[in-house]
Amino acid sequence: MKTTLQIPDDLYRDVKTAAAISGRSITSILEESLRMYLADAAAVQQLPPLPVSRSLSGFTNEFLATGIDFNNTSEVLAWLDEDKGQRP
Numbered sequence: 001m002k003t004t005l006q007i008p009d010d011l012y013r014d015v016k017t018a019a020a021i022s023g024r025s026i027t028s029i030l031e032e033s034l035r036m037y038l039a040d041a042a043a044v045q046q047l048p049p050l051p052v053s054r055s056l057s058g059f060t061n062e063f064l065a066t067g068i069d070f071n072n073t074s075e076v077l078a079w080l081d082e083d084k085g086q087r088p
Contacts, residue, residue: 005030
């Protein structure tokens with residue numbers, strides 16, 4: 001499939017230089033780069049699940065003991081960092 005890309009001039013010059021040095025086409029370098037990017041993106045691990053309340057009324061006393069406001073994203077992320085060591 002053919003497509004048109006708009007990339008900065010300096011990036012194009014770098015790709016063109018790399019292609020000339022390696023004896024490859026610009027297309028093959030861009031294709032390989034896109035495949036590597038997509039493979040890396042697919043390998044990213046999902047964040048650990050947030051706690052789930054088993055209570056019919058939602059988050060009640062079972063989570064109040066932790067002292068975390070689950071409506072405050074910063075507090076939840078800090079709690080996850082402490083619990084798991086660090087976010088992925």
